[in-house]
Amino acid sequence: xxxxxxxxxxxxxxxxxxxxxxxxxxxxxxxxxxxxxxxxxxxxxxxxxxxxxxxxxxxxxxxxxxxxxxxxxxxxxxxxxxxxxxxxxxxxxxxxxxxxxxxxxxxxxxxxxxxxxxxxxxxxxxxxxxxxxxxxxxxxxxxxxxxxxxxxxxxxxxxxxxxxxxxxxxxxxxxxxxxxxxxxxxxxxxxxxxxxxxxxxxxxxxxxxxxxxxxxxxxxxxxxxxxxxxxxxxxxxxxxxxxxxxxxxxxxxxxxxxxxxxxxxxxxxxxxxxxxx
Amino acid sequence: xxxxxxxxxxxxxxxxxxxxxxxxxxxxxxxxxxxxxxxxxxxxxxxxxxxxxxxxxxxxxxxxxxxxxxxxxxxxxxxxxxxxxxxxxxxxxxxxxxxxxxxxxxxxxxxxxxxxxxxxxxxxxxxxxxxxxxxxxxxxxxxxxxxxxxxxxxxxxxxxxxxxxxxxxxxxxxxxxxxxxxxxxxxxxxxxxxxxxxxxxxxxxxxxxxxxxxxxxxxxxxxxxxxxxxxxxxxxxxxxxxxxxxxxxxxxxxxxxxxxxxxxxxxxxxxxxxxx
Numbered sequence: 440x441x442x443x444x445x446x447x448x449x450x451x452x453x454x455x456x457x458x459x460x461x462x463x464x465x466x467x468x469x470x471x472x473x474x475x476x477x478x479x480x481x482x483x484x485x486x487x488x489x490x491x492x493x494x495x496x497x498x499x500x501x502x503x504x505x506x507x508x509x510x511x512x513x514x515x516x517x518x519x520x521x522x523x524x525x526x527x528x529x530x531x532x533x534x535x536x537x538x539x540x541x542x543x544x545x546x547x548x549x550x551x552x553x554x555x556x557x558x559x560x561x562x563x564x565x566x567x568x569x570x571x572x573x574x575x576x577x578x579x580x581x582x583x584x585x586x587x588x589x590x591x592x593x594x595x596x597x598x599x600x601x602x603x604x605x606x607x608x609x610x611x612x613x614x615x616x617x618x619x620x621x622x623x624x625x626x627x628x629x630x631x632x633x634x635x636x637x638x639x640x641x642x643x644x645x646x647x648x649x650x651x652x653x654x655x656x657x658x659x660x661x662x663x664x665x666x667x668x669x670x671x672x673x674x675x676x677x678x679x680x681x682x683x684x685x686x687x688x689x690x691x692x693x694x695x696x697x698x699x700x701x702x703x704x705x706x707x708x709x710x711x712x713x714x715x716x
Numbered sequence: 717x718x719x720x721x722x723x724x725x726x727x728x729x730x731x732x733x734x735x736x737x738x739x740x741x742x743x744x745x746x747x748x749x750x751x752x753x754x755x756x757x758x759x760x761x762x763x764x765x766x767x768x769x770x771x772x773x774x775x776x777x778x779x780x781x782x783x784x785x786x787x788x789x790x791x792x793x794x795x796x797x798x799x800x801x802x803x804x805x806x807x808x809x810x811x812x813x814x815x816x817x818x819x820x821x822x823x824x825x826x827x828x829x830x831x832x833x834x835x836x837x838x839x840x841x842x843x844x845x846x847x848x849x850x851x852x853x854x855x856x857x858x859x860x861x862x863x864x865x866x867x868x869x870x871x872x873x874x875x876x877x878x879x880x881x882x883x884x885x886x887x888x889x890x891x892x893x894x895x896x897x898x899x900x901x902x903x904x905x906x907x908x909x910x911x912x913x914x915x916x917x918x919x920x921x922x923x924x925x926x927x928x929x930x931x932x933x934x935x936x937x938x939x940x941x942x943x944x945x946x947x948x949x950x951x952x953x954x955x956x957x958x959x960x961x962x963x964x965x966x967x968x969x970x971x972x973x974x975x976x977x978x979x980x981x982x983x984x985x986x987x988x989x990x991x992x
Contacts, residue, residue, distance in 0.1 A: 475820050481859015481886060483930055503819035509726040516819050541733035544815035546779050547824070550732065557725050585774040586760045590722035625763070653765035654774065 440638045441576055441609035444530040446496045446682045448705045450697050453687075457487045459694040464494070467701055469530065471684050474501040477527075478519040488527065498531040498642070498682070499524060503545075504569060506579065507552040507562045508538035517572050524573060531642055531682065533578035533611045534569075536562070536599065553588035554598040559605075566606040578641045579603075580611035583619040583648070583657030594626070596634040609641035612678070614671045615663065615686075619648050619655040632674050640678040645671055645704055646686035660689035662700060668707060675711040683708065728759055736775045737815065739808050743769055745776075783811060783824055790825045790853050793904045794832065794846050797839075806832070822857070825850065841895035841913050848901060851891045851925045852932045858887035863928075863986035878955030882948055882979075885989045887927035890937075890945050893917060898936045928986045940964065944978045948987075954979070 447468030452460065459465070470491055477484050491497065503516055524532060537549040552558045570577055581599060593601075603610055612635065621628035645668075647661025663671075663685070671683075685700045723731065735756070738745035746753060746769070753769055762768035784807045788795050795803045814827040829850050833843025863885060872880055896917045903910035920939025925932065937945060940961075947960055954975065962971035982988050 476822075478820070479857055479859070481861075482857045483860070484857075486860060505819075509729050513819055538729060540819070541729050543817060544733070544737070545817070545819055546733065546737060546775075547782055547816060547821050548775060548778055550729075550736075550775065553722075553725070553728060555725070561725060585766075586768070586771040588722075588728070588759055589761050590728075590759070651774070652770075654771070656774070 441578075441607075441641050443609075443641050443679075443681050444496070446498075446530050448683050448685075448701045448708070449496075449498065450685050450701050451687065452488070452491060452497075453691060454484075455691050456694045456697075457483075461487065461490055463694070465694055465698045467495070467698055469496040469498060469682070471498045471500050471686075472527075474499045474520055474523060474532075475503050478516075478523055480522070492527055496530045497527050498533070498684075499527065499529040500684075501532070501534040502549065503539060504534040504565075505537070505539045506534060506565050506569070507536060507558060508540050509561070510538075510540045510543065512565055512568060513540075517569065521573055524575075531578055532573060532575065533580055533642065535580045535582050536595075536602070537582045549582040551582060551584040551586060551588075552598075554591040554593045554595055555588075556592065559598055559601055563602055563605040566602065566608050570606065570608060576607065576609055576641075578609040578611035580613050580644065581616050581620070582613070583616040583623075583655075585623055585654055585656075587624050594631070594634075595620070596631045600634070600636050600639070603636065603639045610635065610639045611642045611644060612640050612674060613644035613646070614674050615644065615646040615648055615667050616657055618664075618667050618670055619657050622655045628670055629673055632670070632677060635678075637678055640674075640681055642681055643671065643674060643678075643683040644686055645683060645700075658689060659686050663703075668703075671704065672707055672711050675708045680708040680712050723759060731755070731759065732772070732775075735772060736779050737811070738776070739812050742772045742776050780808070780811070783807065783816070783821070786821050787825050787828065791828065791846055791849050793849055793901055794828075794842065796904050797842065797845070797900075806835075809835075825853075839912065841897055841900070844893045844895040845897045845900060847891050848893070848897060848923055848925070848934065851889050851923070852934065855887045855889055855925045855927050856932050858927065860887070861885045861989040864983065864988035864990045866983055868990060869983070878953065878958075880954040881991065882952050882954060882957060882982075883989045883991075884948050884951075884987055885926060887932075888949065888987055889925045890942070890949055891923045891925060893921050893923050893936070896921065896936070898923065898934070901934075924987075926985065926987050933985070940974070941978060941981075944975070948982070 449469035449471050450467050452470040452472045477488050535549045539546050599610055617628050617631055645663045646659045647663055648655050649658045683704045687697050735742050735745050756772055757768045760768040787807050810828055810831050816824045829843050829846035832846045836842040894916050895913050900910045920942050922937050922942045923934050924937050925934040947957055958971050958975045961974050965971050
C-alpha cells in the first residue's frame, strides 16, 4: 500500500505562466513540475521553482527515467533527480511505464512496452533501483498508446498491478490516458479502472486529447473532454479523492483558465465523495 | 491475449526505435531496410481502423515533429533565413547524423551549428549565425549570480587591486565568429532586410553573450578585448589582466589604462560576478 498525501488539486507549472503564478497567487492546492526542466541547479527555472515551493506543495513528474528501456538506467539523471528532490522536498515523485531510449539515443517520447513477463521483470528491477536510490516510493503512470504488441500476455492493468505488488511502488492513474488507450485498443476503460487495486493509486492526471483519423492522441492541448470527466468520477468513486493534476501543455491558455479546470476537478471529486459518504 | 514468444524485449525495442527514428515514414523505412510490412505486423497488432504500420507511424511523426519544434524554437533566425522546407530537410538530416544523446530535449540542437557549417557551402556564415543562437539558448539556462557593482569595487584598497579576483557571471560565453553575423541577427530580430556578408570577419572577431536578469544580450568584440575576455572567462585577477595586456602595449601605464577601460565596460554590462 502507499501513503497518499492529502494535497488536493494541482496544475502544472509552465514557463508561460511563471510571472502570473508569482504575481497572482492563483487558488490551486499545489504545482507539478516536469523534473527534467529543473535539473540545472542555477538559472531561471530553479529560481522560480524555489519561489513557488515557498508557497505551495510541489510534486515532481519526470519523463526520462525510461523505466522499461533495455538501455542502462541513466545514473546521472537519477543523481540529478535525487538532488532536485532533496532541495524541493516534493510530495510525490513520478514517471511513466514506458521506455524512451535505445543504444544511448533518445526518442523524447513515452514509448509503450509489451506486457510480458520479461518486460515486467525488467521494469520491476529498475523501479526497485530507482526507489532504492531516491529512498522513497515513486508513482508509475500509465501512458497513452497507439500500438499494442502481439506478444503481450496480459492486459496493461494487470501489468501495472503486478509491478506495484513486486516493487511496492504506487500508481499514477492518468484517466485521460486510460480513455485514449481504451479507444485505440478497443477495451473497456471502466473495467480497466476496476481492475487496478485500491490503495495503490497516489495521483490522477486529467488532460485533453485530440482525434487523428481513427485514433485518439494524447495531446494535452484541449480542455478535459466530457467523457473523461465521467471516467474521472468513476475513478474517484473507486480510489477516493487522491491528488489530481490538470495537464495542459500545448495551445496553453491563460493561467486562470487552467485554474478553472482544476476547480472543476475539485468540484467533481467533492460531489462524488459526498454521494459516496 | 496473444502469444509469449516473439522477439526479446531488446530486439523489439531495437526494431521499434529504428523504424520510428528513421528519416522517412515507416512504410518507406521498411523499403529502405529491405523489410516487408510483415516485420511490423509481426510485433504490432493492427486492426480495421489502423494498420500496424499506420499505428507505428504515429510514433515516427511525433518523434520528428517534437524535435523539429524544439529546433525551430532554438534557431528562429536560421529558420527565417533558410525557410520552412529547407529547415525541415536540415532537421531530418541532422537527426540522422546527430541523434539525441541527452534525456532532455533542451540539448537536442547542440550540434546543429557545426552540422550547418559543414553543409552550407553557399552561405558559409549560417554556421556562425546558428552558433550565436545556440550560445544564447545555453546562456539563458546558466546559473544566476549577483553582479559585481562599482560601489563594491570602490571599497577595495588600492594595494589590493592587483590581487582583485575577476570572475564572470556563470551566464556568459565567448563565441569565436568567423563571420560578422550580429548585423544579420539584429535585422532578423527587427524584421528588416539584411545583406549577407560576403567576406569573413577580421581575425580574432568574437561575440560575447551574457545574461542580465532574464534577458540575454550579445555584442561583437574586437581582438584586443577578446584576449582580455578569454582571461576573464577562465577567471583571473586585475593584476594578471594588466600583465597580459602589457604584452600588447608599450607601457605598464597604458596596459593598466586599457584594463581599467575593459573593467568599466564589464561592470556596465553586469558581466562580473560579486564575490560569494
